[in-house]
Amino acid sequence: MITFTIDGQTVQTEEGKTVLEVARREGIPIPTLCYHPAVEPYGACRMCTVEVELHGRTRLETSCTIPAQEGMIVRTNTPDVYKVRQTLMGLFLSRCPNVPLIQELAAQYGVTEPPYPTDTPDEKCILCGLCVRVCQNVVKAKALNFSERGITRRVGPPFLEKTRDCIGCGACTIVCPTGAIEIVMEKLAVYKEKPLGPTSAIYVPSLQAVPRVPVIDTDVCIRFRQNDRTNGRIADACGVCQMMCEANAINFDQEDEIIELEVGAIIVATGFHMWDPTQLSQYAYGQSPNIITGLEFERLSNAGGPTGGEILLADGRKPESVAIIHCVGSRDHNAHPYCSRICCMYALKQAHLVRDKTGAEVYEFYMDMRAFGKAYEEFYERIQEEGVFMIRGKGAKVEVLPDGKLRVKGENANLGVMVSVDVDMVILATAIEAQPDADRIASLFGLGRTEDGFFAEAHPKLRPVETNTEGIFLAGACQGPRDVPDTVAHTGAAVSMALALLDKGEVTISPAIAWVNEELCSACKTCIALCPYRAISFIEEDNVARVNEALCKGCGTCVAACPAGAITGRHFTDEQILAQIEGLFRLPVEQLEGVGS
Amino acid sequence: MSDTNFEPRIVGFLCNWCTYAAADTAGVSRMQQPPNVDIIRVMCSGRIDPVFVLKAFAEGADGVIVSGCHPPGDCHYTNGNFKTFRRMPLLEALLVQYGIEKERFHWGWISGAEAAKWAQLVRDFTEQVRALGPLNWKRELESKED
Numbered sequence: 001m002i003t004f005t006i007d008g009q010t011v012q013t014e015e016g017k018t019v020l021e022v023a024r025r026e027g028i029p030i031p032t033l034c035y036h037p038a039v040e041p042y043g044a045c046r047m048c049t050v051e052v053e054l055h056g057r058t059r060l061e062t063s064c065t066i067p068a069q070e071g072m073i074v075r076t077n078t079p080d081v082y083k084v085r086q087t088l089m090g091l092f093l094s095r096c097p098n099v100p101l102i103q104e105l106a107a108q109y110g111v112t113e114p115p116y117p118t119d120t121p122d123e124k125c126i127l128c129g130l131c132v133r134v135c136q137n138v139v140k141a142k143a144l145n146f147s148e149r150g151i152t153r154r155v156g157p158p159f160l161e162k163t164r165d166c167i168g169c170g171a172c173t174i175v176c177p178t179g180a181i182e183i184v185m186e187k188l189a190v191y192k193e194k195p196l197g198p199t200s201a202i203y204v205p206s207l208q209a210v211p212r213v214p215v216i217d218t219d220v221c222i223r224f225r226q227n228d229r230t231n232g233r234i235a236d237a238c239g240v241c242q243m244m245c246e247a248n249a250i251n252f253d254q255e256d257e258i259i260e261l262e263v264g265a266i267i268v269a270t271g272f273h274m275w276d277p278t279q280l281s282q283y284a285y286g287q288s289p290n291i292i293t294g295l296e297f298e299r300l301s302n303a304g305g306p307t308g309g310e311i312l313l314a315d316g317r318k319p320e321s322v323a324i325i326h327c328v329g330s331r332d333h334n335a336h337p338y339c340s341r342i343c344c345m346y347a348l349k350q351a352h353l354v355r356d357k358t359g360a361e362v363y364e365f366y367m368d369m370r371a372f373g374k375a376y377e378e379f380y381e382r383i384q385e386e387g388v389f390m391i392r393g394k395g396a397k398v399e400v401l402p403d404g405k406l407r408v409k410g411e412n413a414n415l416g417v418m419v420s421v422d423v424d425m426v427i428l429a430t431a432i433e434a435q436p437d438a439d440r441i442a443s444l445f446g447l448g449r450t451e452d453g454f455f456a457e458a459h460p461k462l463r464p465v466e467t468n469t470e471g472i473f474l475a476g477a478c479q480g481p482r483d484v485p486d487t488v489a490h491t492g493a494a495v496s497m498a499l500a501l502l503d504k505g506e507v508t509i510s511p512a513i514a515w516v517n518e519e520l521c522s523a524c525k526t527c528i529a530l531c532p533y534r535a536i537s538f539i540e541e542d543n544v545a546r547v548n549e550a551l552c553k554g555c556g557t558c559v560a561a562c563p564a565g566a567i568t569g570r571h572f573t574d575e576q577i578l579a580q581i582e583g584l585f586r587l588p589v590e591q592l593e594g595v596g597s
Numbered sequence: 598m599s600d601t602n603f604e605p606r607i608v609g610f611l612c613n614w615c616t617y618a619a620a621d622t623a624g625v626s627r628m629q630q631p632p633n634v635d636i637i638r639v640m641c642s643g644r645i646d647p648v649f650v651l652k653a654f655a656e657g658a659d660g661v662i663v664s665g666c667h668p669p670g671d672c673h674y675t676n677g678n679f680k681t682f683r684r685m686p687l688l689e690a691l692l693v694q695y696g697i698e699k700e701r702f703h704w705g706w707i708s709g710a711e712a713a714k715w716a717q718l719v720r721d722f723t724e725q726v727r728a729l730g731p732l733n734w735k736r737e738l739e740s741k742e743d
Contacts, residue, residue: 443670446673448614448709448710449709451710451711451713456618456709456710468614468673469673530680533674555673555674555677556640556641557641557643557644557674557680559644560643560646569644574646577639578648578649578652580637581637581649581653584608584635585658
């Protein structure tokens with residue numbers, strides 16, 4: 001361990017740390033422009049200059065490059081240090097007079113006017129080389145370097161020409177202190193325009209998950225992309241997350257695992273899918289970044305989201321007026337005829353959040369307010385008292401005006417007039433629908449689906465979590481739109497049913513199964529190949545077919561096929577069905593009239 | 598047809614999991630359909646012995662419906678509907694040889710979600726059979742026995 005002092009404070013550190021790193025850890029402020037913890041220090045900007053006294057000699061040193069040494073005395077705030085930084089800021093401000101960060105930092109050192117004139121007042125680059133170092137050493141793409149020397153020195157790709165070496169990762173734009181680099185996407189962008197998506201390649205997919213473990217999106221992660229792109233030649237790019245993780249928890253070698261389990265019951269809880277509102281063009285979704293879905297609004301107002309929970313427009317302003325349109329894609333025969341159930345309440349909650357966080361005017365276009373749950377109606381009343389404009393009538397059309405404002409047109413059915421409001425933001429309460437791969441899950445588990453595409457329960461009233469396949473249960477929105485309390489209740493019921501099945505220790509099978517009359521069996525083996533469950537086996541010693549009662553599901557296919565009439569389908573015997581047919585025609589035709597009406 | 602009061606009698610053999618469920622839903626949903634179809638439930642359309650269809654015509658049915666789960670993957674019993682798929686075209690050919698118009702025999706697939714399709718089938722098929730008039734197979738068979 002090394003002991004030394006910074007500004008009179010005694011500090012300790014292990015060998016190999018720089019003075020800046022120790023000062024940052026101790027909370028002692030030292031200004032920097034070219035420093036980034038993930039990148040090798042370079043000493044380009046020299047703003048971190050401090051006074052170092054060692055062996056009785058005092059020198060000015062850049063704290064980002066000088067390693068901590070035993071007995072060192074560091075002073076970060078002497079008149080000499082101030083003067084150096086003041087001179088530097090004068091030079092930076094002369095080079096980049098219109099960069100806010102430079103203006104602010106210069107003002108801290110008493111420089112408000114550029115001391116020297118410039119011909120290029122729009123210059124933003126301070127030649128700190130952070131982008132170059134990130135691209136060379138972290139991303140390992142080597143797409144950026146310094147070109148030329150002296151006053152014409154500048155940053156750019158080799159020969160200042162377009163380069164294929166750039167992978168468009170955006171790391172240079174993130175580290176650039178002055179915002180001098182902009183990525184212009186020419187073709188297919190790797191980062192799709194997902195302003196409300198994850199903010200980086202490593203992110204926590206569900207903030208409420210326990211344990212709260214982040215995942216790496218390997219399609220976006222620089223390390224994985226470089227590895228893929230170069231066929232493993234650059235296998236060690238970036239790794240900044242691993243470098244920063246104090247718990248050493250990041251392992252790039254982890255792979256997907258397929259775990260096979262033998263279970264006695266399965267609960268299907270595959271949830272729902274948000275319907276894509278571009279399918280109804282009148283809502284103009286995608287034509288303005290300020291037309292967002294309810295789910296995107298949730299992301300926007302989330303404290304872990306891209307704005308830290310502030311409700312902002314795409315240009316960073318606070319909205320002054322917001323329209324919320326209910327039933328987008330629900331209760332609409334052009335999309336889904338059913339009611340998505342959750343939207344009325346979340347739309348009201350979002351109206352409350354907008355009022356609370358921004359004070360903006362909120363217009364709610366609704367057809368019917370379905371506040372059906374416990375305390376929901378009271379919440380609806382509270383929202384009305386908060387000054388939300390409730391317009392009864394479906395929002396019919398959203399138009400993007402030339403100035404970027406959004407015009408929402410609709411009908412106020414209570415007043416019988418057409419209304420049109422101009423707002424800054426439109427929130428579409430989009431429908432929820434069955435997962436796009438629900439058909440695959442359905443055929444995997446032998447589930448039925450209702451007309452709306454959700455999985456069918458065995459009985460709408462009496463068996464709401466069971467399915468027609470024994471041992472498979474449904475929980476939550478995969479069975480139909482439902483909100484959180486209803487999902488919790490439904491899931492509880494599914495779990496109870498599964499536990500009840502497992503706890504019993506034995507399985508009750510249906511009595512409606514096939515049975516072979518061995519006296520009649522002619523040993524033709526027709527039934528053996530027909531049985532989908534391999535429940536019929538041929539007993540060589542007795543020369544007959546025999547049904548395994550535990551395997552037979554009672555479909556009766558073998559019964560219909562048996563040429564000898566030796567197989568009986570219990571509870572659906574030939575005699576019973578033929579008697580039913582006969583019974584039908586005992587009723588004279590004349591009596592049919594009026595039946596069933 | 599001269600007999601304007603003719604009400605066709607139709608027997609429907611439906612599998613428990615798909616078409617019977619659809620018919621049940623159609624009823625619960627109050628979908629309008631004529632009362633001419635009498636339903637006999639079997640667990641799987643694969644259980645429907647061609648004898649049942651012949652028996653229904655012999656007892657006096659003017660039309661017969663056989664309906665199960667959509668092939669390929671909808672069958673509750675994996676592939677019972679495939680057996681139906683094999684048997685019914687043969688049965689249809691047999692009925693024609695017996696002199697029964699093939700318009701009197703409908704076989705097909707309606708899933709549990711397609712209640713409206715079931716109601717529509719009942720409406721259309723009833724009218725189709727009504728237009729053909731009474732079959733009177735029972736009377737013919739009885740007169741031959743005499």
